[in-house]
Amino acid sequence: MTARVLLLASGSGSVLQAVLDSKARSAIVAVGSDRSDAFALQRAQHAGIEVFTVDFSDYQERAAWSEALRAAIDHYQPTLIVLAGFMRILDPTTVRAYRGRIINTHPALLPSFPGAHAIRDALAAGVRVTGCTVHWVDEGVDTGPIIDQAAVRVQDGDDEPTLHERVKAVERDLLVSVVTRLIEKTE
DSSP states (O other): OOOOOEEEEESSOOOHHHHTSGGGGGEEOOOOOOOEEEEHHHHHTTTOOOEEEEEGGGGGGGHHHHHHHHHHHHOOOOOOOESSSOOOOOHHHHHHHHHHTEEEEESSTTTTTTTTTTHHHHHHHHHSSSEEEEEEESSSSSOOOOOEEEEEEOTOOOHHHHHHHHHHHHHHHHHHHHHHHHHHHHH
């Protein structure tokens, strides 16, 4: 079976760019976003990748947005969905439809510091080591089985932006490694 990778991103797409620049690039069928102004879409277009948007702000109800996103995903028939800075929680129906085919990156060593404020939470807890995780997506928030992790030492004087930049650098490499391994297993 040929790998068909679909990436979802909400923001600038710096993590997504790492995948676009890797040998996994040839398996990418599309990049989607929940925001029409996401710079990640421009990065994908520049790389010659098809893009789509299911803008969350266009829907009055989350269920309608989730259904539209699932339909957009279905169109590409992905063998792997990569949440690369995608800041929306997928609904349980989508997770069930693609169980075992959705991975997510997270800027902490799960199960520590789940949720949207992992870097801030790690600093507040005073940990000396944090890092990043790539995990399978389940119906919870950052609770799926861990695929791989990488550690990042917290330095004296770190604040949220400085630590986040160092974690993202490691996260990019980790995601590319995991996506490459998963593609190789598919082929």
